Amino acid sequence: MPEPHLRAADVDRAAVADRLGAAMTTGRLTVAEYDERLARAYDARTYGELAALTTDLPPTTAPVSLTKQSAPPSSASACAGPGGAQLADAWRNWLVTAVIVLGVWTLTSVSAGQVLYPWPVWVIGPWGVVLLSQTLTRRGRDQLPG
Structure with missing residues (x-):
């Protein structure tokens, strides 16, 4: 300093x-x-x-994680390169959300004794369409020569 x-x-x-x-x-x-x-x-x-405020703390260095291994190389070009990790995280978040809202819908349908309106499609549907569009756009851009 x-x-x-x-x-x-x-x-x-x-x-x-x-x-x-x-x-x-x-x-x-x-x-x-x-x-x-x-x-x-x-x-x-x-x-x-x-x-x-930091005199009693050790100097900061890049942390080496022994529990988190780097992901193996993927053949999917949509998640390779800069921004690919963000796209993979977005898909992971979508999947977690989809499981949660579908679980809530299923439980409420079972407890009601009837199949309720499938409202989860309005949560995960548009989000999934946007993610799919971004994935396909990225894949097409990555396959361009140059």
């Missing part, structure tokens, strides 16, 4: 807040400690005040 007496900017406070959040998620800070330090970070005026 620059000299401790210099005034800090919002981006500096946000960087310290991110570092504190990472420390809390790794178990280095309790929720109470995190809340207290976060409040002090956003009240800080100088670099010195910000630096004091």
Whole structure:
């Protein structure tokens, strides 16, 4: 950090807040400690005040996860390259939502003793159409030469 007496900017406070959040998620800070330090970070005026909030934390490095393995290469070009992970996440979120709303609909239909109006199609249908469109557009764009 620059000299401790210099005034800090919002981006500096946000960087310290991110570092504190990472420390809390790794178990280095309790929720109470995190809340207290976060409040002090956003009240800080100088670099010195910000630096004091992280002096007892180890330097940040790229975390190495032993439990999360990188995904194997996929043959689907729709999820390859930049933005492909976001598209895969969007499909995963759609699937989770679809399972939930279909489960709720099924349970309410069973408990009512009749098949109710299939409202989940209005939740997952348009969303699925948009995702499919994005996937096909991306696949076509990835297959273009050049």
